[in-house]
Amino acid sequence: MQGPWLTIIGVGEDGAAGLTPAATAALSAAQVVIGPPRHMALLPETDAQRIEWPVPFADGIPHLLAHRGTPTVALTSGDPFWFGAGSVLAERLGPSEWRAFPGPSVFSLAAARLGWRIEQTVCLGLHAAPLGRLRPHLAPGQRIVATLRDGAAVADIAAYLADTGWGDSRVTALQALGGPRERVTTDLSGSFDAPVAVAIEAAGGAAIPLASGRPDATFAHDGQITKRPVRALTLSALGPCPGEHLWDIGAGSGSIALEWLMAHPSCTATAVEGRSDRATRIRENAKVLGQDRLHVVEGRAPDALDGLPAPDAIFVGGGLSQTLLDRLIGLPARLVVNAVTLESEALVLAAHATHGGSLLRAQLSQPEPLGGFHGWKHAYPITQWCRP
Template sequence: MSEIQSDPWLTIVGVGEDAGLTPAALAAISRAEVVMGPPRHLALLAEVLAETRAEIKPWPVPFADGVIKLMALEGRRVVALASGDPFWFGAGSVLADRLPQGAWRAIPGVSVFSLAASRLGWRLEGTICLGLHAAPLTRLALHLAPGRRLIVTLRDGAAVGDLAEYLRAADFGATVMHVMEALGGPRERLRSVTAETCALDDVDHPVCVALEPLGEALPLATGRPDTTFDNDGQITKRPVRALTLSALAPRPGEHLWDIGGGSGSIGIEWLMCDPLMRATAVEADPARAARIRSNAAALGMDRLQVVEGRAPDALDGLPAPDAVFVGGGLSQALLDRLDTLAPGARLVTNAVTLESEALLARAHAERGGSLLRIELSDAVPLGTRRGWKSGYPIVQWSVTL
């Protein structure tokens, strides 16, 4: 293990709205040749910075431009200012990922989540904390449930109205919103409203909102209702989807290929299992590919990668999968291509047609695995009574390659 430098060129300092700094942070700023930070933070520390000889550089917009300018300062003694705790939905990890260990150190301040929880008396370890200042509000979809508590950061005051509108559209209009501005500083303000009645038009930045959701949550079990996903009929139906995901056996951090994505339901539910999951949906039809993206975004799973193309050709260059689901476009050429994957990858494929069923029967005979026939019937009106209406039987082959 390499020894960490005692005096790296970059110090990342967390700044709160009260402009209070630890002795270590003050010492780092006093020794700095350059102090770089957002204009708001530079203004908060104006008195401290006036006593230094450091060159003051405002952080530009967009944020990425500032990262480039900061990296160009390597070799000088630099302090980068960030909000609160730089490593909790802050700039810290972005900067640290660009530098070797030992080239930087961090002096965190109090995070906005800690301040918000302390104002409300909430147990922080039991509260979901999300950084939505640079992410879509749809990331909330999987977390909204009665009895839960959430704290989310937002980009600006106008985003509070956007959040209320999102909650109303999701039938969570009764949700209590604790709107908190400039926590920890002289401008601090806390107001509580419901999403249904929210009409705040004077919210100042920086802002976070604590939520107490009220509404109907998405089910936790795999096999969500088919109505969860916009579709044109090309969807793995709920009971079969549950059996398919069980066979795929997702584990944290794994990558799925969802081939013949249709509505994207398999790939999206795979991602819902854990924040570390990764998935790529491959779909030949452009309209369906667009629908997959829309479904993923609406459910907060916008990290789903969608590839337009027909397998097996569209698989070239994709990151290797840990599991593969074939929901459409099954062919001998595709099975042969999947045979080239690294040993240990799990394959699950569903067949409805006789031709596809014959392919799976032959593949099962040659490669082993499990072959399952799924037959489902729904109760439907039959005259004045009811009877069973059978769906097409589905043959599911699952195997470890």
């Protein structure tokens, strides 16, 4: 056959009425149609073989590829390339093997119903992600549209907002937009049918600051945490860029890795922590702060580094040794080490003398009562070595 064998069609709740002429022609010519039962039920019968896409989604890829070369239509919701299946399919095919006819996305339809500026609205796909992904985006006045897995998740998201201090937010449920079952309501007491999304106007809570060096109280910890001003200096030295991966060694509370992830949604990180209780706490911090993509490794470096994804940047906040330094110095990654003890400072100074880079010494002081007055209490100084 000539041209693409696969056509990806975004199906709206209005079914065939919402398809473009080109999409309708592709559907009529297809020998195989694969998709969820709900989508197939919205379209007229054809002579094509119909295959129900299995759950989980990844299990359907082999079924699709088994028909390579046969005119095939894959059905998805709305815009296949906005929190949809389009990119997953396109990544597995050559550029000449597929074409796509998107429908209106849930986000566009929601904005059209509510009169919101979509470019100023946070759009999230929570149909296959934890509700905690909301947390970094919650700020007074922020508008958010999020797709949900099912109707029951409407009540779940309302409960999540209440539990996290954002119970004053205005939540609108959006069911089956664009079709005969469409329902847009702020009354969340009833039941809802899929597909469903929510529109949130956030109110009542405290936002997580955007700048590096979030308040220490942002992270649960047992005292083993890189303090806010030093954390800001450390993130500045690490310099996260989109798509980069961090190793946070001796992670403690995970605050460095978590702030790295907050820098950009494409950043990734691995936190290495030797103590089981702290590793558990890091995972909980990641969940609470909506950074569930953090990978936590329980173990001690350098042995725990074996098999990890290659880093673009490395931070050592604890457990520094000459063996660890020797392992890290040979890697083509930015390296930032914070030394507190005399022994670790000696290692850092020797490494700087041999390998170059930059040194920074910082000491924090806080006022404390001194008789009837106040005086400065000094924390241990920190020597930071940064090798670009």
